[in-house]
Amino acid sequence: MTTLGPHDRSGPATVQGSGFGHGAEAGGAEIDNELAAELEGVPLASTEPPARSQWELFRRRFFHHRLAAVGLGLLVLLYVAVFTASLWVPQNPRAQDVLAGTSAPSAEHWFGTDQLGRDFFARVIYAGQISLKIGLAVAMISTAVGTITGSLAGYFGRWIDQLLMRLTDLFLIVPGIAVLAIALKKFGSADTVIILVLAASFWMQVARVVRGQVLAVKEKEFIEAARAAGASNTRIITRHVLPNCIGPIVVNATLAVAGAIVAESTLSFLGFGVQKPQTSWGNLLFDAKSNLQFDEHLLYFPGLFILLTVLCVNFVGDGLRDALDPQSRR
Amino acid sequence: MLVYLFRRILISIPVVLLASFLLFAFVRETFDPTARLRNVRDPEVIARETERLGLNDPIPVQYGKWLGEFAQGDWGESARTREDVTDMTRRAFWNTLQLIFWGIVVSALIAVSIGVYSAVRQYSIPDYAFTGLSYLAIAMPPFWFGLIAINVFAFKTQGWFGLSEPPVSFVGLHSSRQSGYDLDYLKHLILPVMTLSVQIVGSWSRFQRSAMLDVMSADYIRTARAKGVPRRTVIFKHGVRNALIPLVTVMAVDIGLLFGGLIITESIFSVPGMGRMFIQALLQGDVAVLEAWLIVVAVFVVAFNLLADVLYGLLDPRIRLT
Numbered sequence: 001m002t003t004l005g006p007h008d009r010s011g012p013a014t015v016q017g018s019g020f021g022h023g024a025e026a027g028g029a030e031i032d033n034e035l036a037a038e039l040e041g042v043p044l045a046s047t048e049p050p051a052r053s054q055w056e057l058f059r060r061r062f063f064h065h066r067l068a069a070v071g072l073g074l075l076v077l078l079y080v081a082v083f084t085a086s087l088w089v090p091q092n093p094r095a096q097d098v099l100a101g102t103s104a105p106s107a108e109h110w111f112g113t114d115q116l117g118r119d120f121f122a123r124v125i126y127a128g129q130i131s132l133k134i135g136l137a138v139a140m141i142s143t144a145v146g147t148i149t150g151s152l153a154g155y156f157g158r159w160i161d162q163l164l165m166r167l168t169d170l171f172l173i174v175p176g177i178a179v180l181a182i183a184l185k186k187f188g189s190a191d192t193v194i195i196l197v198l199a200a201s202f203w204m205q206v207a208r209v210v211r212g213q214v215l216a217v218k219e220k221e222f223i224e225a226a227r228a229a230g231a232s233n234t235r236i237i238t239r240h241v242l243p244n245c246i247g248p249i250v251v252n253a254t255l256a257v258a259g260a261i262v263a264e265s266t267l268s269f270l271g272f273g274v275q276k277p278q279t280s281w282g283n284l285l286f287d288a289k290s291n292l293q294f295d296e297h298l299l300y301f302p303g304l305f306i307l308l309t310v311l312c313v314n315f316v317g318d319g320l321r322d323a324l325d326p327q328s329r330r
Numbered sequence: 331m332l333v334y335l336f337r338r339i340l341i342s343i344p345v346v347l348l349a350s351f352l353l354f355a356f357v358r359e360t361f362d363p364t365a366r367l368r369n370v371r372d373p374e375v376i377a378r379e380t381e382r383l384g385l386n387d388p389i390p391v392q393y394g395k396w397l398g399e400f401a402q403g404d405w406g407e408s409a410r411t412r413e414d415v416t417d418m419t420r421r422a423f424w425n426t427l428q429l430i431f432w433g434i435v436v437s438a439l440i441a442v443s444i445g446v447y448s449a450v451r452q453y454s455i456p457d458y459a460f461t462g463l464s465y466l467a468i469a470m471p472p473f474w475f476g477l478i479a480i481n482v483f484a485f486k487t488q489g490w491f492g493l494s495e496p497p498v499s500f501v502g503l504h505s506s507r508q509s510g511y512d513l514d515y516l517k518h519l520i521l522p523v524m525t526l527s528v529q530i531v532g533s534w535s536r537f538q539r540s541a542m543l544d545v546m547s548a549d550y551i552r553t554a555r556a557k558g559v560p561r562r563t564v565i566f567k568h569g570v571r572n573a574l575i576p577l578v579t580v581m582a583v584d585i586g587l588l589f590g591g592l593i594i595t596e597s598i599f600s601v602p603g604m605g606r607m608f609i610q611a612l613l614q615g616d617v618a619v620l621e622a623w624l625i626v627v628a629v630f631v632v633a634f635n636l637l638a639d640v641l642y643g644l645l646d647p648r649i650r651l652t
Contacts, residue, residue, distance in 0.1 A: 186360040303474035310469040
């Protein structure tokens with residue numbers, strides 16, 4: 001229910017049938033033929049299309065989506081660069097040069113310096129550590145919790161289902177950012193608290209999607225077959241139901257990274273998020289707010305990093321949506 | 331129709347009540363309404379205040395009392411300014427309503443135009459350009475856009491054209507000692523409305539494009555073309571009118587999001603509306619204001635969703651509300 005984040009109304013990618021696991025044979029064979037036709041260097045004599053694993057098919061479809069491939073590359077680069085900053089960024093983000101003060105970008109200071117003369121490139125890169133960490137952690141926790149509750153609600157129905165739906169309804173009528181801000185005011189603003197509070201509001205979206213998916217899948221014949229063969233509920237959920245919901249789960253998890261980064265930066269910008277001396281991209285923008293007339297490098301660079309991250313994540317999400325959809329014919 | 335409306339309202343009431351109770355408990359747990367007496371040493375005084383505010387009662391009892399007073403229009407007083415919360419809310423809500431109104435009008439106009447154009451000229455260069463722009467608009471944090479807008483449209487533009495003062499204003503809705511709806515108002519309105527709209531335009535235009543594409547591939551469009559109706563008439567009379575219907579539902583859902591956007595916009599542009607009232611109340615731990623704010627917003631959002639459902643039924647005769 002990321003009331004902050006981008007309107008990801010594209011939300012539940014409708015993965016009908018199944019990409020992973022059951023019943024993909026019909027679709028898979030057609031794709032194989034198409035791919036085989038594209039392949040050069042395959043001996044024409046062989047009429048049999050080369051066998052491909054699901055993973056291979058998925059990879060081909062994903063990298064066919066060029067923006068998604070570029071997005072993934074940039075994202076990996078960004079994460080690696082940010083978290084290895086101490087190895088390659090020469091400047092210390094805390095080293096002040098108060099007399100020098102603010103300066104525009106130059107060869108020496110790529111992103112210029114801030115009011116205290118600190119190298120802004122180093123500040124932005126190190127701030128990324130907090131922002132990206134929160135994004136990833138929130139996505140992982142909310143996906144795990146959302147998947148578990150969503151599949152329980154969808155599979156067993158009844159009160160847990162009712163509870164989940166009513167809870168999400170409640171969150172739809174009050175702006176999420178307001179509730180998050182109050183929660184941070186209550187629980188403090190340590191990293192872990194921010195992560196948990198954001199995850200507490202993000203899991204419901206995942207749960208809702210998974211629930212819908214599970215409701216559709218559990219009526220399928222192969223579930224009945226599994227039950228007839230004597231499989232336990234746990235086994236049916238983990239081995240038969242969830243693998244067929246992987247598409248929407250993965251897409252939502254990806255988008256949650258972006259949602260969480262924007263949510264965190266917004267809260268930090270409003271003053272309720274990450275607190276000094278720790279710095280995230282949102283904090284840097286909070287500082288930039290005080291001088292919008294000059295020194296716009298302090299305003300542009302942190303925002304560009306947020307924008308770039310969110311764009312990449314959205315592209316990767318699009319690519320995954322296509323790649324995990326067995327109906328897609330790429 | 332009336333029966334439907336009546337039933338929907340009846341269903342909404344427990345949802346709002348439950349939400350208000352949870353929020354009430356949450357706020358009471360978070361903030362101490364006697365915090366302003368923090369500097370008073372005498373425990374007697376604090377005890378008396380606690381008793382006066384009924385803070386020794388269990389939360390449900392406190393909630394019941396509060397709800398009774400709230401329903402009668404007594405929303406308490408601000409712990410900071412001693413002002414009547416009802417008056418504060420009324421003033422703030424009016425300012426916010428103006429932003430919402432202009433935000434929706436501007437967003438809808440731009441988004442529908444872009445969406446229809448993109449659909450009619452699918453895969454043209456402008457279509458691709460709009461698609462790219464909408465990706466940017468959706469990915470951009472709104473508060474960053476607001477700051478950039480101030481930097482570019484107020485300060486940079488002033489420098490480029492050598493103006494004596496920024497061409498647009500970015501503080502409040504009126505200059506001091508002004509309150510009319512004139513050029514001054516417009517100058518104050520441009521940047522906040524832009525900030526509020528950018529993300530919404532990005533997502534609504536994508537939605538409008540796909541709705542329009544759906545409609546344009548419908549049989550009745552082909553029929554209309556086949557019997558010789560001019561293309562323009564088909565697009566606007568048969569196409570757009572039908573493609574607008576799904577957008578109405580999306581608009582309603584986004585009203586909730588809009589309040590989140592208002593908190594950001596109003597705090598950047600110092601608009602004395604609901605968003606800023608919330609931030610200030612939260613920073614100061616002003617319990618009465620926070621409680622009133624949450625309920626007013628919840629009721630507003632629910633009412634808007636209801637309105638959208640009703641509109642949906644009115645606009646599309648194929649849908650029967652029962």
